[in-house]
Structure formats: C-alpha cells, structure tokens
Amino acid sequence: MxxxxxxxxxxxxxxxxxxxxxLQGWIVIFGFLLICLACYVGPTASLRLIYPIxxxxxxxxLYLRHPILYLGFTWWMWFLSALFTRLVDLxxxxxxxxxxxxxxxxxxxxxxxxLFRYLPSAYRQGGLPFILAFAGVFYGFxxxxxxxxxxxxxxxxxxxxxxxxxxFHLFINWRDYPSYRQNIQRTFLWCVLILGVYGIYQFVVAPxxxxxxxxxxxxxxxxxNPEPFGxxxxxxxxxxxxxxxTMQAGLLLLFTRSGPLIFPASAAGYLxxxxxxTRTNWGGWLFGMIMIMGSVKARIQMRLITIILVMIVCVAxxxxxxPISSVVSKRVETFVNLQEDGSFRDRSSSYDRNLSxxxxxxxxxxxxxxxxxxxxxxxxxVFVIDSGILDMxxxxxxxxxxxxxxxxxxxxxQVFKYTESRFDSFLSAARxxxxxxxxxxxxxxxxxxxxxxxxxxxxxxxxxxxxYYQHQGITTPNQxxxxxxxxxxxxx
Numbered sequence: 001m002x003x004x005x006x007x008x009x010x011x012x013x014x015x016x017x018x019x020x021x022x023l024q025g026w027i028v029i030f031g032f033l034l035i036c037l038a039c040y041v042g043p044t045a046s047l048r049l050i051y052p053i054x055x056x057x058x059x060x061x062l063y064l065r066h067p068i069l070y071l072g073f074t075w076w077m078w079f080l081s082a083l084f085t086r087l088v089d090l091x092x093x094x095x096x097x098x099x100x101x102x103x104x105x106x107x108x109x110x111x112x113x114x115l116f117r118y119l120p121s122a123y124r125q126g127g128l129p130f131i132l133a134f135a136g137v138f139y140g141f142x143x144x145x146x147x148x149x150x151x152x153x154x155x156x157x158x159x160x161x162x163x164x165x166x167x168f169h170l171f172i173n174w175r176d177y178p179s180y181r182q183n184i185q186r187t188f189l190w191c192v193l194i195l196g197v198y199g200i201y202q203f204v205v206a207p208x209x210x211x212x213x214x215x216x217x218x219x220x221x222x223x224x225n226p227e228p229f230g231x232x233x234x235x236x237x238x239x240x241x242x243x244x245x246t247m248q249a250g251l252l253l254l255f256t257r258s259g260p261l262i263f264p265a266s267a268a269g270y271l272x273x274x275x276x277x278t279r280t281n282w283g284g285w286l287f288g289m290i291m292i293m294g295s296v297k298a299r300i301q302m303r304l305i306t307i308i309l310v311m312i313v314c315v316a317x318x319x320x321x322x323p324i325s326s327v328v329s330k331r332v333e334t335f336v337n338l339q340e341d342g343s344f345r346d347r348s349s350s351y352d353r354n355l356s357x358x359x360x361x362x363x364x365x366x367x368x369x370x371x372x373x374x375x376x377x378x379x380x381x382v383f384v385i386d387s388g389i390l391d392m393x394x395x396x397x398x399x400x401x402x403x404x405x406x407x408x409x410x411x412x413x414q415v416f417k418y419t420e421s422r423f424d425s426f427l428s429a430a431r432x433x434x435x436x437x438x439x440x441x442x443x444x445x446x447x448x449x450x451x452x453x454x455x456x457x458x459x460x461x462x463x464x465x466x467x468y469y470q471h472q473g474i475t476t477p478n479q480x481x482x483x484x485x486x487x488x489x490x491x492x
Contacts, residue, residue, distance in 0.1 A: 004017045008176055018066060026069070028058055058107075077107045078246075109165065114172055135404075136402070140395050141367050148366055157367050160367065163456040170457055185253060199243070199268075200271060203275050210231070211226035211227070233272050243278075254307075280440055287436050291428070361397050363397045364400055365394055387444065389405075389442060415434065418465070426461075438459075
C-alpha cells in the first residue's frame with residue numbers, strides 16, 4: 001500500500017495532499033464551467049462580466065488549496081478563452097473592449113501573492129534574473145503613468161507582468177518539480193491533441209464564430225479569407241502568433257512523453273501547425289529539436305529519432321491531400337525566396353525605420369504607448385511592433401530594457417550550464433523552448449501574453465529543475481534514477 005503524495009504550498013508554507021483535495025478542486029472547476037454554460041444558454045451577454053470574475057475566484061481557491069490544479073487551470077484559460085469569447089460574440093455581437101480575454105491575465109495575477117511572499121528572499125534563492133526583470137517592468141509602469149492614458153497602461157502592465165509572475169511562481173515551487181513537470185507534460189499533450197483537432201476542423205469547415213471573429217478583428221490580411229480551406233489556422237487561440245508559439249512548445253514537449261496519445265496528438269498537432277503557416281515557429285521548432293537532440297544521452301537520442309520517424313509516417317500521408325498539400329508547399333517555398341516575400345520585406349523595413357529611434361529613446365515611452373482608446377468606438381487599438389527587442393526599448397527605454405533584457409540573458413546563460421539535461425529530457429526540452437522563444441524576440445513581442453508565459457514559464461522550469469536536483473544531490477544519470485525512486489517513495 002502506497003502512502004499519500006505530499007507536496008508543499010509555498011504561499012501558506014505548509015504541506016498538503018493533492019489526492020485529498022483533488023475532489024474539491026475539480027468540483028470548483030466544474031462549478032466554474034457550469035456557471036459559464038448556464039450564462040451562455042441564458043443571459044449570454046452577462047458572461048462577459050461573469051467569466052473573468054468566476055475565473056479569478058476559481059483561481060484563488062485553487063492557488064490556496066490545490067496549486068497543481070491551479071497550474072493546469074491557468075494554462076487552459078490561455079488555451080480556450082479566445083474560443084469562448086468568439087462563441088459569445090457570435091451570440092450577442094462584437095465586444096470592442098475584449099473584456100473576456102482579461103480572464104487569463106486575472107488567473108495568473110493571483111500568483112502575485114507568491115511574489116509578495118518571496119521577493120525579499122528571492123536573491124538568496126537564485127532569483128536575481130526575475131528581480132532584474134521586475135525592476136524593468138516597474139520602471140515601464142511608472143513612465144507609462146506619466147505619459148499615457150490609465151486604461152492602456154493597466155492593460156499593457158498585464159501583458160508584461162503576468163508572464164513574469166507565472167515564471168517566478170514556478171521557480172519558487174522547485175521543491176515539487178517532478179509533480180509540476182508531470183502536470184505540464186500532461187497539459188500540453190492534451191493541448192496539442194485538442195487544439196490540433198480543432199485547428200483541422202477550423203481549416204476544413206471555417207465555423208461561423210471563427211469567420212465572424214476574423215472579419216471583426218480585421219485579421220483577414222494576415223490570417224486568410226473567412227471561408228473553408230482559406231484561413232490560416234489559429235485554432236482556439238485569438239490569432240496565429242499565439243497558436244504557433246503554443247504548438248511549437250507543445251510539439252517539442254511531446255518528445256519527453258510516451259503513451260498511446262502521443263501519435264494521434266502528433267498527427268493532429270503537426271498538421272494544424274503546418275496549416276498555421278507560421279514560418280518563425282517552424283524554424284523555432286526545428287532549432288529546438290536540434291538542441292534537444294544535442295543535449296541528451298545517446299540512448300535518449302535513439303528514442304527521439306524513433307519518435308520522429310513514426311511522426312513522419314503519421315503526418316506525411318496527410319500532406320498529400322489537397323488543398324492541404326498546396327497550402328503547405330507554397331508557404332515552404334517562401335523560405336527559398338525570402339527577399340521577395342512581403343512579410344520579410346515589411347519586417348526588414350520596420351527595423352530600418354525604427355531601430356535607431358528605439359535605441360535613442362533613453363527614458364522610454366512607458367506602458368500604454370502602443371495602445372490607444374478610440375474616442376468614437378471605445379475600442380482599444382493596438383499598434384504592433386514586429387520586434388520584441390524594439391518594443392523593449394520603445395517601451396522601457398534604456399533604464400528599463402537593460403535590467404529586463406539582462407534578466408533574460410542571465411537566465412539563458414545559467415540554464416545552458418545545467419548538466420542535468422543529459423538525463424532529464426524535460427529539462428532539455430524546457431531549455432530549448434525557452435531559448436527558441438528568446439531568439440524569436442528579434443521578430444516579435446514574444447515576452448507578452450501567452451508567448452511570454454511560454455518564454456518565462458519554461459525557463460523558470462529549467463531553473464526549478466536544476467535547483468531540485470541540487471537539493472537532492474543528483475548529478476549523474478545513475479544517481480538520478482536512484483534518487484528519483486527514493487524521492488517518489490518518500491512523498492507518495
């Protein structure tokens with residue numbers, strides 16, 4: 001008979017049994033879903049207010065009572081909130097304020113309690129990169145209050161702060177790294193399967209709520225025509241960029257898992273990933289896979305090669321079907337002639353125009369500088385900057401960008417020194433995901449929203465893994481196997 005698993009709640013600083021609290025946690029989650037369903041079939045418009053409030057209350061309960069379920073709930077709020085918003089918009093009309101999309105930010109914001117609790121001791125625990133990044137964000141917030149309108153400043157603060165809060169929360173929970181690792185692996189496995197299947201359905205059928213969203217959000221120029229076989233896939237997310245970043249991370253994580261769902265998830269995931277036509281994320285996935293292959297032991301390399309070959313066998317036949325074949329092949333061909341590609345030219349000209357301006361902006365424009373409230377419609381309009389690096393210097397200036405970017409570079413430097421990746425394939429994958437997300441800052445603001453969650457979250461998990469293995473005294477593969485068994489027996 002095995003004893004109960006005992007984990008640590010860092011905020012309450014007490015142990016808890018996930019098995020004992022699992023039922024009440026799931027009851028609260030299903031209660032949240034039932035409330036949303038009742039509002040959708042009843043007064044649908046009320047869901048725009050109830051959804052974020054109910055999600056926030058649910059997150060508080062899970063954060064205090066069941067931190068593992070809080071982690072999974074947070075990811076799924078990011079994965080599915082945009083789809084729920086589209087369904088409501090189709091029923092009651094377009095909402096310019098995008099009120100429901102605030103829900104994932106509120107769920108993450110609950111973890112600010114971890115920051116308040118552990119910030120004084122963060123430096124001693126190895127959290128200097130987070131301290132630097134928080135300092136940069138705080139500076140941008142203060143400058144934004146001086147120069148910009150309050151509502152855009154608050155909205156921009158959520159974009160910048162929530163990924164940092166989430167990453168810091170994961171890092172502080174290093175004691176329970178094996179459980180958090182397992183939860184993230186399971187969550188992203190189901191994410192790749194569900195989002196992949198829906199993405200294929202979206203491409204083939206073009207549901208009415210997706211077509212309505214595409215037209216109203218003015219994304220037809222970047223996401224295709226609102227008709228079957230005419231749209232670039234963004235699945236349950238709100239645009240192709242977040243979907244590409246999520247699938248890139250999820251598909252890399254599949255290399256760290258085994259089980260019967262791996263191959264159907266791979267088939268659906270890779271096909272929808274290709275149909276999204278996000279070349280940056282294709283390159284990120286390829287680079288990440290090479291990083292994983294180069295950092296693990298030969299035995300794990302052989303297993304990964306086998307998985308890749310099986311995935312190719314699963315996906316290749318699907319790519320011969322029209323119009324899937326022509327859509328993917330046309331996008332792949334643009335790699336050969338990048339100079340003639342419109343998107344590449346636009347990004348290059350953006351750099352030419354804005355680089356010197358951004359680097360000469362010493363104080364920065366502060367949060368809210370890329371947001372403006374339209375006085376006639378009340379809609380928050382976003383001015384997109386096609387570079388995370390440029391966005392940092394425009395927004396934070398030198399005084400904010402140096403500590404923020406310095407914190408990121410310091411984490412990258414640290415995680416590349418970790419030798420535990422030789423026997424922990426998840427650590428290797430987390431490091432690859434974090435590094436490729438960081439590299440993509442050159443051509444996108446990947447430190448914000450769900451992309452920022454992936455960037456900071458997986459780098460934080462790599463740091464948590466290293467701290468956990470250090471605490472356990474695990475330094476070699478053989479030691480890892482023995483110590484893992486001992487540790488699992490001691491807490492289960």
